[in-house]
Amino acid sequence: MxxxxxxxxxxxxxxxxxxxxxxxxxxxxKISVNKEKAYLGKLLFHDPILSKDRSLSCFSCHDIYKKCGTDHLPIAKGLGGIEEDANTLTVLNAVFNFAFFWNGRAKDLKEQIIFVFRNPLELNISREELERRINNHKLYKNLFKKAYKVDYITEDLIADAIAEFEKTLITPxxxxxxxxxxxxxxxxxxxxxxxxxxxxxxxxxxxxxxxxxxxxxxxxxxxxxxxxx
Ligand code: HEC
Ligand code: HEC
The missing domain is CATH 1.10.760.10 (Cytochrome c-like domain)
Incomplete structure (x- = not known):
């Protein structure tokens, strides 16, 4: 047998x-991308407003210009310079993967981003605090109104915009x-x-x-x- x-x-x-x-x-x-949402996502991706102590943005660990969408470190350095337990995966072409993180715990790009918000060593920010900051920000308030036709910006929409930007990070x-x-x-x-x-x-x-x-x-x-x- x-x-x-x-x-x-x-x-x-x-x-x-x-x-x-x-x-x-x-x-x-080319893959289909909503330009307004992606532009908004691009600003958010680079903005440390997303982390609790305003010290880190997605870009801090995912340098898409000089480091192939990673940090070029063996192990990522999180908030306060504390080492995480994994090597940073690239965001380039990530949209084509079937699951996210080394162990696949996120099912799509949006869910992946929510994990990053909550991770105590990454952005470490609560939904309430994040929504408060973005809703009090004039530029974001205007851009979300244009792109999503909303008056209140939810965490889900913030993740949606960043995920839309990540769709542009492809290398054909x-x-x-x-x-x-x-x-x-x-x-x-x-x-x-x-x-x-x-x-x-x-x-x-x-x-x-x-x-x-x-x-x-x-x-x-x-x-x-x-x-x-
Ligand atoms: C059993 C499945 C499997 C086979 C067969 C395999 N790989 Fe891999 N490879 C992986 C996995 C899983 C990773 C990611 C984990 C890691 O880096 O250890 C990886 C990572 C890599 C990387 C690093 C990619 C990066 O982004 O850092 C390279 C390069 C690579 N493999 C090349 C090869 C080559 C060349 C061969 C054939 C000689 C090969 N692999 C065979 C599963 C495999
Ligand atoms: C402190 C460094 C750090 C910050 C800040 C950070 N990341 Fe990451 N990122 C990592 C590490 C480390 C991994 C791999 C972790 C794991 O698999 O457990 C990862 C994984 C990912 C992946 C998964 C890629 C794949 O193919 O599975 C995506 C997508 C990603 N990050 C996007 C983001 C976005 C968007 C932000 C901002 C909202 C962000 N990251 C902020 C370090 C960071």
Missing amino acids: RYILFIIAFIVFNLLSVKAFEIIKPIPE NSKFDLYLKGKVKLSKEEKEGYRLFKEYGCISCHNGINLGGNSFQKFGAVIPSEWKP
Whole structure:
């Protein structure tokens, strides 16, 4: 019985490798975004008004201009410079992932943001305090009125605007994506690397639009790990 299961698994795995070409998809050039909401989200993303002591913004840990949407630290530094327990994930192309955080505890970008608000080491802000601050802010008050047609700004709308901005943080048309679309050729070395990537089975986990981020995997598949996300 075990033998048969093993053989079936082996065949499925190999079929996947053969089909490899189709299981990697280029990043779409455009996804639909509401510009007014995204602009509002952009301001909020960079604004430390979101953290309890006004010291951190999303941008503090997710530098989208110089650090690929992360902080380039092994472990994130939270409020008061205290180390968190995880490495910062990138916000670039995050919209294409099927679940959020290392352990997938948030189901979408909006829910992910609410976790950040409540996290004592991240923004550490209550719903009431956040709504009070944003509703007392003239510019935000006006922009929310325009984008969402509301007089009272809820936490849910704040998260919605930031999530809308995150949809703009995508990186289409890398050389590899252009290759997948048949628009450029890979060099000899690049082609060989891609062949090995498929042959060694990297592609069984690294596939889809983000070359990963679409399955749950055990930490320490090769070298055992004690870390529990
Ligand atoms: C103190 C640093 C810090 C701040 C501030 C911060 N983040 Fe993060 N972010 C992290 C860390 C660390 C993780 C991974 C944590 C985990 O998985 O447990 C993460 C994960 C994420 C992810 C998940 C990506 C994925 O693919 O799963 C998104 C999206 C994100 N952050 C967006 C935001 C937004 C939006 C804000 C502001 C509202 C924000 N972050 C504020 C450090 C930070
Ligand atoms: C069993 C599934 C699996 C296989 C097979 C696999 N990986 Fe991964 N890979 C992961 C997971 C899960 C992560 C994220 C966790 C981590 O960084 O340890 C990751 C992370 C990575 C990263 C870091 C990405 C980043 O954003 O920091 C690289 C690079 C990478 N893998 C390359 C490879 C290569 C090359 C191969 C083949 C030789 C391979 N992987 C095979 C699951 C896999």
